Amino acid sequence: xxxxxxxxxxxxxxxxxxxxxxxxxxxxxxxxxxxxxxxxxxxxxxxxxxxxxxxxxxxxxxxxxxxxxxxxxxxxxxxxxxxxxxxxxxxxxxxxxxxxxxxxxxxxxxxxxxxxxxxx
Numbered sequence: 610x611x612x613x614x615x616x617x618x619x620x621x622x623x624x625x626x627x628x629x630x631x632x633x634x635x636x637x638x639x640x641x642x643x644x645x646x647x648x649x650x651x652x653x654x655x656x657x658x659x660x661x662x663x664x665x666x667x668x669x670x671x672x673x674x675x676x677x678x679x680x681x682x683x684x685x686x687x688x689x690x691x692x693x694x695x696x697x698x699x700x701x702x703x704x705x706x707x708x709x710x711x712x713x714x715x716x717x718x719x720x721x722x723x724x725x726x727x728x729x
Contacts, residue, residue: 651705654679659709662726673729681722695721 662675669675703715706726714727 647701651702654702655705655709658706658726674725674727676723676725678723680717680724 658675658677658679661677662669665675699717699721703717706715706724707713710726710728712728714725716725716727718724
């Protein structure tokens with residue numbers, strides 16, 4: 610059996626014990642890599658939203674809300690590689706947004722093309 614050395618190198622943390630090496634499970638390691646990549650991607654997207662909100666806060670402060678049109682583009686990102694569907698993605702994405710926009714309402718339109726962060 611050939612082990613994907615790139616995946617293995619991403620997940621192995623050194624120093625490492627004999628027991629960990631003996632208990633190596635390729636499927637488990639792949640799932641850990643998948644989860645790590647998803648978290649990185651979600652963090653990058655949320656950071657981008659925060660940056661955009663900061664840049665235009667004068668405009669948004671009048672309306673007390675921020676509208677983000679990028680959901681449709683996020684579908685085409687990295688998640689296809691890991692077979693991560695929108696149904697899996699959206700709840701986790703909203704949860705991640707709520708960590709940055711504490712106490713705000715986060716609303717996604719029915720067609721899932723934009724979201725609103727409302728602090729009114």
